[in-house]
Amino acid sequence: MIDRRQPPPTPELPRYRLPPVVETKLANGLEALLVEDRRCPLVSARLGFPAGSKHDPAGLYGLAESTAALLTEGTTRRTAREMAEEAAAIGGSVRAGAGADTLVVAGDALAENLGRLLDLMADAARNAVFPEEEVQLRKQNRRQELLAQRARAEYLADEKLTEVVLAPHPYAHQSPTLESIDRLERGLLAGFGRGHLTPAGAVLILTGALPPPAQVLETIEEAFGGWEPRQPPAPPAARFPEPSRSITLIDRPGSVQADIRLGRLAVNRASPDYFPLLVGATILGGGASSRLFANIREQRGYAYDAHSAVHPLKDTGSLEVVTQVRNEVVDAALEAVLAEMSLIGRDGVSEEELSTARNFLSGVFVIRLETQEALANQLSVVKLMGLPLEYVEQYTARVWAAAPEEIRAAAARYMNPAQAAIVVVGDGAKILKPLEKFGPVTVERAG
Amino acid sequence: MPIPASEFLSVEKYELGNGLRVVFSRDHSRPVAAIYVIYGVGARSEQRGRTGFAHLFEHMMFQGSANAPKGTHFKLVESNGGSLNGSTHPDYTDYFEVLPSNKLAVGLWLEADRMRGLSINEANLANQKEAVKQERRLAFDNRPYAIAILERWPELAFRNWANSHSLIGSFADLEAATVDDVTQFFKTYYAPNNAVLAIAGDFQAAEARRLIEAYFSDIEPQAQPRRPDLSEPVQAEPREETHRDPLAQVPAVVVGYPGPARRTPGYYRLAMLDIVLTAGESSRFYQRLVKGRKSVIQYEANLGWPFAGPSDYRDPGQYAMFLLHHPQVSAGEVVRQVEEEIGAVRDQGVAEEELARARTWLRAARMRQLESSRARAMLLGQYELLDGQPELVNTEIGAFLDVEPGEIQAAAGQYLATQRRSVLEIAPGGGEG
Numbered sequence: 001m002i003d004r005r006q007p008p009p010t011p012e013l014p015r016y017r018l019p020p021v022v023e024t025k026l027a028n029g030l031e032a033l034l035v036e037d038r039r040c041p042l043v044s045a046r047l048g049f050p051a052g053s054k055h056d057p058a059g060l061y062g063l064a065e066s067t068a069a070l071l072t073e074g075t076t077r078r079t080a081r082e083m084a085e086e087a088a089a090i091g092g093s094v095r096a097g098a099g100a101d102t103l104v105v106a107g108d109a110l111a112e113n114l115g116r117l118l119d120l121m122a123d124a125a126r127n128a129v130f131p132e133e134e135v136q137l138r139k140q141n142r143r144q145e146l147l148a149q150r151a152r153a154e155y156l157a158d159e160k161l162t163e164v165v166l167a168p169h170p171y172a173h174q175s176p177t178l179e180s181i182d183r184l185e186r187g188l189l190a191g192f193g194r195g196h197l198t199p200a201g202a203v204l205i206l207t208g209a210l211p212p213p214a215q216v217l218e219t220i221e222e223a224f225g226g227w228e229p230r231q232p233p234a235p236p237a238a239r240f241p242e243p244s245r246s247i248t249l250i251d252r253p254g255s256v257q258a259d260i261r262l263g264r265l266a267v268n269r270a271s272p273d274y275f276p277l278l279v280g281a282t283i284l285g286g287g288a289s290s291r292l293f294a295n296i297r298e299q300r301g302y303a304y305d306a307h308s309a310v311h312p313l314k315d316t317g318s319l320e321v322v323t324q325v326r327n328e329v330v331d332a333a334l335e336a337v338l339a340e341m342s343l344i345g346r347d348g349v350s351e352e353e354l355s356t357a358r359n360f361l362s363g364v365f366v367i368r369l370e371t372q373e374a375l376a377n378q379l380s381v382v383k384l385m386g387l388p389l390e391y392v393e394q395y396t397a398r399v400w401a402a403a404p405e406e407i408r409a410a411a412a413r414y415m416n417p418a419q420a421a422i423v424v425v426g427d428g429a430k431i432l433k434p435l436e437k438f439g440p441v442t443v444e445r446a447g
Numbered sequence: 448m449p450i451p452a453s454e455f456l457s458v459e460k461y462e463l464g465n466g467l468r469v470v471f472s473r474d475h476s477r478p479v480a481a482i483y484v485i486y487g488v489g490a491r492s493e494q495r496g497r498t499g500f501a502h503l504f505e506h507m508m509f510q511g512s513a514n515a516p517k518g519t520h521f522k523l524v525e526s527n528g529g530s531l532n533g534s535t536h537p538d539y540t541d542y543f544e545v546l547p548s549n550k551l552a553v554g555l556w557l558e559a560d561r562m563r564g565l566s567i568n569e570a571n572l573a574n575q576k577e578a579v580k581q582e583r584r585l586a587f588d589n590r591p592y593a594i595a596i597l598e599r600w601p602e603l604a605f606r607n608w609a610n611s612h613s614l615i616g617s618f619a620d621l622e623a624a625t626v627d628d629v630t631q632f633f634k635t636y637y638a639p640n641n642a643v644l645a646i647a648g649d650f651q652a653a654e655a656r657r658l659i660e661a662y663f664s665d666i667e668p669q670a671q672p673r674r675p676d677l678s679e680p681v682q683a684e685p686r687e688e689t690h691r692d693p694l695a696q697v698p699a700v701v702v703g704y705p706g707p708a709r710r711t712p713g714y715y716r717l718a719m720l721d722i723v724l725t726a727g728e729s730s731r732f733y734q735r736l737v738k739g740r741k742s743v744i745q746y747e748a749n750l751g752w753p754f755a756g757p758s759d760y761r762d763p764g765q766y767a768m769f770l771l772h773h774p775q776v777s778a779g780e781v782v783r784q785v786e787e788e789i790g791a792v793r794d795q796g797v798a799e800e801e802l803a804r805a806r807t808w809l810r811a812a813r814m815r816q817l818e819s820s821r822a823r824a825m826l827l828g829q830y831e832l833l834d835g836q837p838e839l840v841n842t843e844i845g846a847f848l849d850v851e852p853g854e855i856q857a858a859a860g861q862y863l864a865t866q867r868r869s870v871l872e873i874a875p876g877g878g879e880g
Contacts, residue, residue, distance in 0.1 A: 004514065004556075004560075007557070010527065014478045014548070042814055081738070084727070084729040084734070088728075088807070088808050089729075090807070091810065110811055140773070141737075141745075148744075151591040152591060153589055153590075257581070287525045297581075298518070298574065301574050304581040304582035305585065355526060360525040360529075362528055363528015363529055363547045363550070366479065366528070367545050370819050373815070373818075
């Protein structure tokens with residue numbers, strides 16, 4: 001007989017098992033990883049380079065992302081239009097983008113077209129010509145896109161927090177400015193591409209309904225084998241300043257709410273502090289059963305969204321708290337957030353919270369790897385961040401291994417309110433005074 | 448075009464004595480299972496003076512039930528390694544839990560407990576009114592383009608209040624909602640016979656049937672709610688309006704046309720026409736408006752935009768598009784260029800090769816979509832609720848792929864004609880508009 005008053009007992013969570021991975025390396029240094037997934041006749045490919053925006057020279061922010069965007073806009077073999085039509089004809093797409101650490105050419109297609117897909121991706125990575133007309137169109141459109149992005153309070157808040165937490169490292173500038181877009185030229189884009197897009201240090205991930213490995217390797221060799229390697233440029237030195245409290249208000253007149261961010265420099269995935277911090281940040285604000293959600297949203301009704309997250313980069317990382325509250329409660333909400341941030345470091349976490357966070361992180365990790373594109377993305381992150389492949393299978397075990405005292409210590413350090421940078425985007429006339437209760441406020445204009 | 452058997456999903460369907468329809472799709476290749484519960488009630492069921500009620504109610508569904516007090520729903524799902532959410536649409540409201548597959552029973556228990564008896568009280572209602580007001584400030588009042596798209600656009604495109612009123616609602620209407628209203632709404636619309644339960648992923652059908660029988664089968668059915676009159680007058684004149692958006696920096700324009708009834712021949716033809724016109728970088732809009740004329744910066748378009756896509760489109764609805772464009776090009780000129788592209792299909796048709804690309808694109812996009820168990824459960828639930836035929840998840844693609852070039856050409860003339868057009872210009876900056 002089933003007792004309907006109690007939730008049903010269920011077994012322990014299953015462990016995540018990575019399907020078999022075939023790993024190989026071409027003579028020119030390109031590493032290739034193949035994972036078979038025959039559920040549907042599709043393939044996903046990621047060609048990743050350690051060539052993200054941290055390589056943008058000062059004042060040329062957005063160089064990596066615009067170089068990436070132009071890779072599919074014309075090559076020595078195809079016009080932009082031919083490339084777009086061919087990608088659609090093989091049931092997929094080829095696009096490229098850049099983050100802080102990496103530049104990735106991503107492609108997908110019906111499985112029968114794997115050879116044509118790799119040929120398109122190799123063409124983009126090896127033969128892009130950066131046509132002047134396409135460069136001008138990109139600049140014109142990126143400018144307007146940036147204006148549209150900067151009209152959003154959350155964009156302004158994210159952009160400023162990244163800058164405050166990570167400066168003077170180039171990580172501080174992960175998005176372009178109107179001035180830096182104006183400075184981009186064809187020669188700069190082509191130069192960035194020539195310097196950074198080399199098979200040495202690059203990785204190719206293939207997932208999906210693949211032919212036998214020997215045959216796939218032949219196809220890979222055909223598309224990428226003749227590509228001469230070069231030494232990729234060294235990344236900027238991983239030096240970061242001691243975190244300290246600052247308060248920045250971005251005045252956006254007419255805002256009906258205040259967009260609040262708190263952030264502090266933290267660690268990358270390879271650090272022993274990473275998993276304790278990840279579990280701690282999950283208890284603080286990683287989901288609907290977290291402390292911030294329960295306190296700021298469910299108890300006080302201050303906000304729709306109140307959460308925290310860890311943002312790992314290759315050379316460091318950051319902890320971030322996000323909430324958007326009505327103008328009248330900006331000081332009360334900020335006080336409540338700061339109090340929650342200090343509590344875990346002082347008192348630690350309960351058994352129940354710990355168990356919830358561990359299960360949540362492990363379960364969601366398995367769920368997120370359900371699609372072939374998600375697995376391809378995960379593998380490309382792991383390789384480009386310099387982590388061992390075992391990271392994927394060990395993720396769950398390391399979440400479970402984070403001990404209560406390690407979590408408390410990580411929280412005491414990385415959630416320390418006295419070292420948190422505060423960024424608020426909102427109507428200065430309404431919220432400057434309440435913010436000044438927390439210390440001196442630097443005011444900037446939006447736009 | 449024949450569809451290979453490898454692209455087929457398993458589909459099983461049955462009904463409980465109380466009218467709850469259950470749909471299963473099993474696939475054991477990943478240890479994940481998704482539960483999707485969809486109720487036949489949405490913003491278009493609302494009464495005047497009660498805008499935003501369906502959405503406020505969706506919030507109440509997370510505030511506790513008979514055996515799962517406030518906070519339990521979130522905690523149980525997350526402590527079992529799952530994720531969850533709910534959303535409100537014009538014609539339905541839906542809830543999902545995605546769980547590691549051996550935790551399926553927890554999600555079923557939670558969904559049954561709240562379908563059987565929700566905890567509706569003053570404190571929860573007052574608290575969720577505040578959360579919804581904050582959601583409105585976040586997603587509408589403080590965000591460029593949002594008021595224009597989500598409130599002004601339906602008012603322009605539709606004449607029937609049931610179709611044109613705000614989905615998130617006004618602060619005044621939210622304040623006016625009482626515990627009695629919420630209780631009555633629950634009784635009327637959240638009955639098992641007005642819902643579908645879909646499960647997709649890695650689970651055993653016999654075990655799931657046993658749990659569903661134990662948890663759901665004795666929840667009382669209610670009188671079947673009537674779908675309100677949603678009929679729209681025939682549009683014989685183009686409509687045009689300008690909305691000034693003080694938060695926007697870049698001008699935009701929304702263009703739309705009344706769409707055909709769901710799953711009629713016209714629906715498939717217009718959906719294929721949309722792919723030819725707007726899907727991906729090889730499409731006509733991208734190649735001619737973004738690239739050739741360099742007038743449009745970004746755009747999105749869909750049958751049902753902005754609230755639905757082809758899979759959950761329900762008439763009356765619009766085929767509509769949002770185009771962000773360069774400040775030096777006027778909205779009127781952008782609309783003229785859009786109509787020129789529509790006119791080119793109407794007058795010259797589409798090439799076989801272009802249509803072949805659109806078909807391949809659709810087939811691959813459909814497969815990609817169905818890779819996640821949550822997406823499979825959603826689609827099955829929607830097909831059952833809207834059409835009573837979950838097996839369409841396998842067969843309907845054929846109706847899209849069978850559309851002929853001449854039919855696409857005819858659809859451009861029939862559905863996207865100027866006299867049926869509505870245009871909402873979104874102009875950056877304050878002032879009267």
